[in-house]
Amino acid sequence: MIHQDDISMSLTPTVYPSLTIGHKIFSIIGCSGLLIGLISFTGSFPESNLTLILSLLLISTGVIGYSIVQYQRQSPGIQNNFVRVKAITSRGTTAWFLALTLMGFYILLYFFPQSLGLAESGNTGLIALFDPLSQWIKNKPASQWFVYGTLYTLAILLFGIKFMLKYKGNRYQQIRTVSVMFFQLCFAFLIPEVLERLNQPSMDLKNMWPLNYYFFFDWNLDKLLQSGTLGLFMLGWSIALILVISPVLTYFFGKRWYCSWVCGCGGLGETAGDPFRHLADPSLKAWKIERWMVHSVLVFVVLMTLLVLYTYFTGNSHILFLNSYALREGYGFFIGAIFSGVIGVGFYPLLGPRVWCRFGCPMAAILGLQQRYFSRFRITTNGGQCISCGNCSTYCEMGIDVRHYAQRGQNIVRASCVGCGICAAVCPRGVLKLENGSVDLFERTPFAPKSSKGDFN
């Protein structure tokens, strides 16, 4: 009798193409750019524009050049060749190395920014490397957040270009990617930095509560209330975003309008995280864990915010046994820093690019609940064309077992679906389509018959 593991072993591709010279050259160019950043830790570079420009230019050339070598000659059509085998995309040594490096970077960034060179008296090291750019944009020396924002934006832009080359011939993917690149560059990066330069309250206008968990913190509310018309506009805008704009857009388009078109966390996952999307576990067990975790974080953030507001209005920080200051600090540390940052990005090469979105993001949880019960968005299945191959489930970054529904000819209405559309893109038989329509809305209530909820069999 043949065992499953033996089959798996015997079917693991033994030989597959290695990197071409072109790949290698551009990898070296990109890495040399990173190396400059690394050497800057030692402070051995004089602070000059040239070093930063050279570093960023090398990184950009590396990523874009590599992408062109990889995809330029391919005709439209997605080739995920050997991603399930290569070490970097299948939890091999290099994947673990990358994961640990990313986590290490986040830990330094959040908890030990001095080690990156942050200093009141004058930055050194990596942060000093970004001083010229920071001076140019906002007339101030760089902070660790400026460095992070710049690198984050650069990653979305560069890997966004790679993504667009990979998914050429698919307009949904192209337009969606331009959108996340735009929102990251303008809304998350440029506008807040320029506002800071102008001594205005700076804010990422698309970053809404509860993803932006500190929006209702006293210091933020005070800042907005004390900043004149612009501050009041921002306050009003943010509340309108939560109460009106988001529910309306989610009703018409599903949560994808945010999660895979606008959001920065999603943006990085979609672009830089694209090579890791198959690492999301589609098992039923993972789905159960996901629902518990993401809704617990939602409860946590709501409770924390209510207490923070209670404290804000009453000045009283204790209610029953709960302390609003302790709670918000706990949330900031465990959820804000560790979960969304260290784990959220550090785990890309281990559990896929949407670990945070899937298991932790309270914003995704709220939008998901609305999508599940009150939205026109669904993925439709094309009759009986499904061959159960599993490409959709494998490449779903949210770990949705898309095939489960597709092979039964059922529509897919799942709270966690971010509408990235990759399932439809990788389907070899043209079975899936993301659509908006109100016809089956009545079937989405919590009281609907069990079969339409997609329970097995």
Next chain:
Amino acid sequence: MHILIIGNGIAGITAARHIRQRADHQITVISAESDYFFSRTALMYVYMGHMHWNDIMPYEPWFWKKNRIHLINDLVNVLDDQRKTVHTAGGKQISYDKLILATGSSSNRLEIPGNELDGVASLYSLQDLQYIESKSTNLKRVVIAGGGLIGIELAEMFHSRQIPVTFLVRESSYSNMLLPAEESEMVNREIREHGIDLRLHTELTDIKGDEAGRIKSTLTSSGEEIDCQLACIAVGVHPNVSWLSDSPIEINKGILVDELLQTNIADIYAIGDCAELRRPSPGRKAIEPLWYTGRLMGEALASTVCGTPVKYDGGIWFNSAKFFNTEYQVYGTISPKLPEGQKTIYWQQRDGKKSIRINYTEQAVIGFNLMGVRFRQEVCEKWIVTKTNIEVVLANLELALFDQEFSPNYAHAVRDAYRSITGVTIRSGVNRKHAHVHAFMKNHQKSSV
């Protein structure tokens, strides 16, 4: 009641699942191929590293326990219909109340010298893929014989590993027994653009080996000798029925069944690749070794064995494939050569990468053939069933478009193609909104023009 199913492919497993949905019978599925059901059509993606072996199994292991579908990994080699028992190679005797034969098929062999040599492969089963994988190191060239769907899949598989491929196709153009000339030519181009050495009008005549019995080269009908380390034979399949030759079950090429998928022996049924319909519906084959056929048969039979007899109905023909990067869908009747009395509208994108063909008679639309474009099956089916007039179809063609959002609206181009052959201008009556499709599917009156 104990229902024994031999074969855990799409036909057998669909039957098992649907029987469980309907009734509480004891269900056993026996297979010598694998412990669990897997998607045969996805084997190629495992070879290409898109997916793991585990990824191509549509159900997790707990599913079978939870649904009380008992799985046995063993080979059935004797059927004792008198005692209602089967005997397995592993020495088991399993009795049944109803027996479902879903044994699938095997690849055809080429009756040519050297076909037994080490390094001659085919691709149907898990074991076939294991064999190909084991032979995949140090390949300088692979020769593939057979211009069907498996042949082109194999070509894509080796191409993904940058292994040079010579692809021998007996016909004058790829799959022109199935595809009209333009589409067939499109696939020829697609094959060649991927650097495959495509030889049309060429057959494999001889396989030569070395002293160790390993393949060394192949000879073609054009007299050429091609050095290769692996030859893949993809010249169709035949039903797995040889083990039944001593049984009283009536067999032609496959196991003969009636509309209820029943064999000549009571309580024994056959579905999927191994079944041969005694009376296939007009225009359809008696044996259709297809994923979809297996699934439809499994569904129908589940109802029958659970006490509600349902005649198997293949419905409106549909199929799909992917030729390298070009997706292919077909709905209804598309003959490779247009028969008398049928007309065709054909639009092809300028770059030769996409096309839409709609065939129709004087009165009604009969078939859709799509390359690189996705159409909605339900809509096409309904137009065909209700014998909708071609001009009504064209005016509403947007309803059928199933490409991802923001894709170009190819319906205009198809209407232009119609105008250029008939001079009739047709205006679009709808847009692609989901609500319109839904209304169309609900509304039975409007469509039957």
